[in-house]
Amino acid sequence: xxxxxxxxxAFGSALVTLEAGEKFVSEAGAxxxxxxNMEISVESRKKKDEGMWGALKSGIKALFAGESFFLSTYxxxxxxxGEVGLAPTHQGEVRSVKVGPEVWICSGGSYLGxxxxxxxxTQYQGLSKGMFSKEGLVFxxxxxxxxxxxxxxxxxxxxxxxxxxxxxxxxxIAFTEGLEYTISKAGGGWISxxxxxxxxxxxxSGQGKVLVQSHDPSRLGGVLGPLLPPRxx
Amino acid sequence: xxxxxxxxxxxxxxxxxxxxxxxKGNPSYGEVDVDLGPNEILxxxxxxxxxxSSNLNSSxxxxxxxxxxxxxxxxxxxxxxxxxxxxxxxxxxxxxPSIPGHVEHRQLTNNSLNIMAGGFLACTPGxxxxxxxxxxxxxxxxxxxxxxxxxxxxxxxxxxFGGVVEKEINGEFIVDTGHVVAFDPSLDYKITxxxxxxxxxxxxxxMVMRFSGNGKLYLQTRNVSSIASWLTPRLLG
Numbered sequence: 488x489x490x491x492x493x494x495x496x497a498f499g500s501a502l503v504t505l506e507a508g509e510k511f512v513s514e515a516g517a518x519x520x521x522x523x524n525m526e527i528s529v530e531s532r533k534k535k536d537e538g539m540w541g542a543l544k545s546g547i548k549a550l551f552a553g554e555s556f557f558l559s560t561y562x563x564x565x566x567x568x569g570e571v572g573l574a575p576t577h578q579g580e581v582r583s584v585k586v587g588p589e590v591w592i593c594s595g596g597s598y599l600g601x602x603x604x605x606x607x608x609t610q611y612q613g614l615s616k617g618m619f620s621k622e623g624l625v626f627x628x629x630x631x632x633x634x635x636x637x638x639x640x641x642x643x644x645x646x647x648x649x650x651x652x653x654x655x656x657x658x659x660i661a662f663t664e665g666l667e668y669t670i671s672k673a674g675g676g677w678i679s680x681x682x683x684x685x686x687x688x689x690x691x692s693g694q695g696k697v698l699v700q701s702h703d704p705s706r707l708g709g710v711l712g713p714l715l716p717p718r719x720x
Numbered sequence: 721x722x723x724x725x726x727x728x729x730x731x732x733x734x735x736x737x738x739x740x741x742x743x744k745g746n747p748s749y750g751e752v753d754v755d756l757g758p759n760e761i762l763x764x765x766x767x768x769x770x771x772x773s774s775n776l777n778s779s780x781x782x783x784x785x786x787x788x789x790x791x792x793x794x795x796x797x798x799x800x801x802x803x804x805x806x807x808x809x810x811x812x813x814x815x816x817p818s819i820p821g822h823v824e825h826r827q828l829t830n831n832s833l834n835i836m837a838g839g840f841l842a843c844t845p846g847x848x849x850x851x852x853x854x855x856x857x858x859x860x861x862x863x864x865x866x867x868x869x870x871x872x873x874x875x876x877x878x879x880x881f882g883g884v885v886e887k888e889i890n891g892e893f894i895v896d897t898g899h900v901v902a903f904d905p906s907l908d909y910k911i912t913x914x915x916x917x918x919x920x921x922x923x924x925x926x927m928v929m930r931f932s933g934n935g936k937l938y939l940q941t942r943n944v945s946s947i948a949s950w951l952t953p954r955l956l957g
Contacts, residue, residue: 497748497820578820579749641749641820651774658770673769673778690774699771701744701751706767706818714948715955 488602490583490634493572499581500574501600501636507566510603513573513636515555517599520572526564527571529557532607548609552625553596560603573600575638582643582660582698587632589696590664595623597660602633619670619687621657621705628664637661639700640707646697654689657703663695739844739875743823747883747941750823751816752842758810763802764842767818773811779804783849792851798840798868817841817879824884824901824938825877832871835902839868839878846874857911869905878902882942893931898943904935 488509493502500519503511512530521527531542532549546556563569575581584591586605601607608628611617617624629635637643639660646652648666653673662668668691691697739762740755751770754762763781772778780801782789793800805813817823826833828847840849851866858867870876880901887893889907897911909931931937 641816642745642751644744644814646771652771653774653776654771655767655769692774701749701770701814701816702820703767703770703816703818707820710818710944711948711951714945716952 488634490602490636492581492583496580498574498578499638500572501581501583502570502572503561503600504568504570505561505563506568507563509562511561511571511600512558512603512605512607513561513600514598515557515559517573517575518559518561518571519574521561522563522569522571524563524565524567525569525571526562528560530560532556532558532609534606534608545609548611548625549627551595551623552598552609552627553623554598554627558607562603573636575599577638577640577704579638579640579700579702580643581636581638582645584635584637584661584698585633586629586635590628590630591635591637591661592664593627593629593635593637593661594659595625595627597637597639598627598629599636599638601629601635604631605629605633605635606631616668616670619656620659620689621703622659622689630664635661637698639698640704641700641702644699644701646699647695648691648697649694651690651692652697654691654697654699655703656687656689657705658699658701659689660698660700662691662697666691666693666695666697668692741825741875743825747822749816749820750879751814752823752825752877754813754815756806756810756813758808759806760810761804761806761845762813762842763804763845764815765817765840766799766801766803768815768841769803769805770814770816772805772813773807775809776805776807776811776813788850792849792868798838798849798851815842819879819881819944821879821881821940821942822884823877823879825875826870826902827874828870828876829873832869832905833876833902834905835868835870835878836900837866837868839880839901840870841879842875842877843870844874844876847872847876857909878938880938880940881944881947882940885939885941887937887939888935889931889937890934891932893937895929895931895937895939897927897929898945899939899941900929901938901940903931903937906935907931907933907937 532545533542
């Protein structure tokens with residue numbers, strides 16, 4: 488299996504080459520090109536030993552994580568290698584990271600795809616964290632071994648954390664297991680935190696890596712919104 | 721005597737060292753990494769901080785007097801308060817504008833720069849930002865009747881939608897309204913049509929800004945109100 492970031496920069500996409508027998512999984516609707524021998528099917532998110540109920544439960548949880556109910560899977564249906572191209576809905580960078588040395592936790596909406604050997608699970612963030620962060624109530628946890636693709640709005644930067652880093656609400660893409668975060672004020676008192684325009688931020692502590700996006704889509708919405716006609720109804 | 725000389729030299733060096741920063745991601749997704757030295761202060765448009773060292777203190781500061789701040793908020797498309805970031809030990813900070821685009825830096829040394837309303841992103845405390853009435857002609861500039869004047873000494877960051885083209889003007893230059901980001905105060909401009917009434921109406925350009933004088937002009941390759949009107953008919957309900 489080879490995962491290549493095909494177009495870099497503002498309009499990122501990934502090209503995955505699969506050998507016979509290998510499998511890649513993505514969010515439903517992320518495929519934009521595929522070789523003719525690629526078999527594309529839809530799969531529920533249930534774990535091996537779960538039944539229908541498990542499939543329903545995992546699907547609903549995934550919706551809370553801003554992901555699709557089902558996953559799309561890609562496998563070459565002959566002995567040849569095949570390729571599949573994946574792209575996110577919105578503009579921005581796509582980044583490929585290795586799962587195995589680390590377990591990655593993706594914030595809501597930033598998961599794009601992963602190798603078949605990566606286990607995906609949803610992680611409930613707790614009511615207080617989930618309600619106050621813009622990143623979604625449920626995160627996607629990627630463990631096992633293989634490649635993971637994430638997408639962001641704008642540029643993606645990888646930050647090594649040792650000590651602490653504060654990330655503005657709305658900029659988180661993914662982080663490695665071992666890091667802990669709390670939702671808190673940006674610094675100083677509550678009033679100065681609100682007045683400095685940051686309001687709530689995510690404070691990470693521990694050792695690990697964080698992937699962050701340069702821009703916050705809701706701030707763009709705040710600028711564009713008033714220029715668009717009001718919603719009807 | 722020698723010690724005193726050394727002290728003065730060192731002090732001069734310290735004062736000369738400007739803020740350490742790195743603009744990344746231009747022109748599509750410009751963001752700025754800043755390495756704040758001990759007690760160094762950075763003032764940022766509220767909400768623009770995207771990540772920072774956890775030890776940095778954030779507070780808010782009113783830029784200029786009460787009325788000046790009020791004026792800036794009402795007419796300059798900016799905020800009453802600015803976010804203020806500092807720490808006795810320094811730290812790292814990254815900020816980005818709300819609209820994806822180019823981030824520009826300009827070093828001010830006792831001079832000033834006119835920025836179109838809404839284009840301000842960040843500055844060091846030596847820079848003063850105030851809204852100023854651009855005259856009736858500014859009403860037709862596509863950016864509102866007021867513009868921002870950044871003056872003083874220090875680092876200034878401003879942003880655009882799309883790429884920025886820097887143009888050294890010597891003589892005359894024509895820009896479509898809505899595409900100007902900033903310009904030196906030494907430049908003057910007039911709002912005119914493109915040639916005859918017919919070509920003004922039919923060229924799709926409408927009014928243009930005709931600059932004259934000597935100085936630098938910063939242009940943006942796109943503008944937000946155009947993208948909004950392009951998007952509007954394509955949105956469902």
